Amino acid sequence: MRPMSVQVRGLFTREEMERYNDLWEVGRYLESQGRFDLAQKIQKEIEIVAAPAVEKLMKYENRPNQSAVAAPVIIDNRPKKD
Structure with a gap:
């Protein structure tokens, strides 16, 4: 899984x-x-879920003529499940 x-x-x-x-x-x-055959299908579903967020991120990063403002830092402090 990616x-x-x-x-x-x-x-x-x-x-x-x-x-x-x-x-x-x-x-x-x-x-x-x-x-792994089924995990690949789940990975495709994950990519579908992530598509709107990826588009938002791309719009943010590709804004022309923006001042030199740093990109927001997103910190994920949730405990990792292992």
Whole structure:
């Protein structure tokens, strides 16, 4: 499974974040069971969930004629589930 970057996850809505986390858990379980064919389908679903946040991030990073303002820093302090 390929995780989404912290910048992308920081732009998720609450519902998108919950769906991402649920899909991630399912995908990791499938990989641990050797079901890489199904994990690949879950990865595609994750990419669909992340698409709106990726578009928002791309719009932010590609703004022309902007002053030299630093990009926002998104910090994810949630405990990691291992």
